[in-house]
Amino acid sequence: MARSFRMYGKKRGHRRTGSSALGSLGEAAVFAFFLALGTVFLVLLLKMPVLPEWRANHEFVETTGAVLGKRVMPSLDGTSYRAEVLVRYTVGDRQYDRWTYDVTFNSPWAYSSNHDLRQDEVDRFQEARPCPVWYDPEDPATAVVVRGYSAWLWSLLLLPVSFIVIGGAGLVYAVLGWGKSPEHLAAVTQLGRRLELFEESTPLARDYPNVPRDANLTNSPGTRLKYRLPITTTQGWKLVAAALVALGWNAIAVFFLVKSLSTSGDSALRAFDWRLLLFTLPFLLIGLAMIYFLVRQFLIATGLGPTHLEISDHPLLPGRFYDLFVSQAGRLMMNFLEIDLVCEEQATYRQGTDTRTEQRRVYATRVFDRRKFDIPQGMPFEQQCRIEIPPGAMHSFQADHNEVQWKFVVRGEVTGWPKYERVFPIIVFPKPQAR
């Protein structure tokens, strides 16, 4: 079946139907526009005032002149001002009298709406006193009495340069991909990736495309079994984020509280204080709730003692059995401790301008379950069990927007504490084939 050339197509996220040629043309046009815009802006900036400023600092010749006059001159519309100094200086046998200031003197950059600033600038010069003058050797009639670099001006260069880099790189990419099919582009890109893999990684990673690498799972030896599994580290970041939000929120709430309590005196002001206090009260309550949540999370993260999982082998293969060792430390009265072997799919997609992630659990089985037991101080709870990766299991899979993830999920509940959950990712490889 042949697919015809379409001018317009439906689009969801990066999925697009329709004319790829027209799409490439549009893409190239956008990047060319960025490149042109950046180039024009850069040329204008270089022409005035970047290059003249550089010349004034490096090529202008210094001499001594005399200040004959000074003033702050308004622009034609009277809304901005520039500093002007009348100097007399001599080059060779010729004498020049010029109104000048710095190298931007004859450009719009010389003007500012701040009159006082310009007044301060001219006040630094004293009439009938000698002062240094720098003149252009190519045109001695051009001279300045102030030199230096404008930091804001040079930082402004970043803007056109970034436009040029983005536009140029995008244009090169669009031109290289011109007339090429998605498969052709993917083949070229993947050739590079394969070469990187060939150079860097273990045979296991090379031989199993799109199966996540297992280096992080095998670099920590266990005390009972071969490998100690790493724990997902999102808990710490959650705690930091919650602390920052609680801090910010409570700072604002306390600010309003102090403001409402600090005024005193006449009855009218006091009445207003009560209104502010009532307004602040809900914010204070929310702030207190945040502190409660933060303390609770902190206690869960630090007060329960670490959970360790160790496994007898890696990589994990469908249909194989493995030993799993669990260790829970802390002086705890456990209501329960359970471990699930879980497989989840994760898909990332764009909806409008948002990037969304959806997770679906497609496999879950309890591999360990213990209820009502105590853990004494200094004697961690330790238990070993046997688990099976199901024979028909899909292997771990990782691409840019889609994933299949395997993990152990440890859940527990301690008397007087909220339930807690700790996650230990694992990687399941495809079942090896008899060749």
Add this chain to the structure above:
Amino acid sequence: MARTADPTTHRLPLTSLLHEPLISITLDKGQQVYQPGQTVRGEYQIDAVEPADIRAVELSVLWYTEGKGEEDFAVHYFERLTAGDMLATGLHELRRFQTELPNSPLSYEGVVVKIRWCVRVRVFLNNGKDGVAERAFQLGEVPYAQAVLP
């Protein structure tokens, strides 16, 4: 339970349209399910178009994702024939291809993530149009996945 993905699924029906290239792809022995490391062999043929109208032909063996997420895809095997190559061997000849399949990713019929393998032939015409045909096959025999409650 233990159903497997329908190996005869095609993304596009293999039918011809008037004045557009007819592309047919067949796999040897009608095989639809392959194991990692096996060689996929087959042939393709282009018809209903003049040799002078063709700019290039590309054959890819690739996987792509379907489902809720943005599409990911990767090309495992790729070959491109220019108009000159096509003329040298005759346009309407059956052209054979073969490639050893990788260990992963296996075909997968998940809930929000699906992985599909196919042989794809794309014909580029001189008038700017292109024609695409696909023949799906299955790599591995992973059973259908079903959502479970957390």
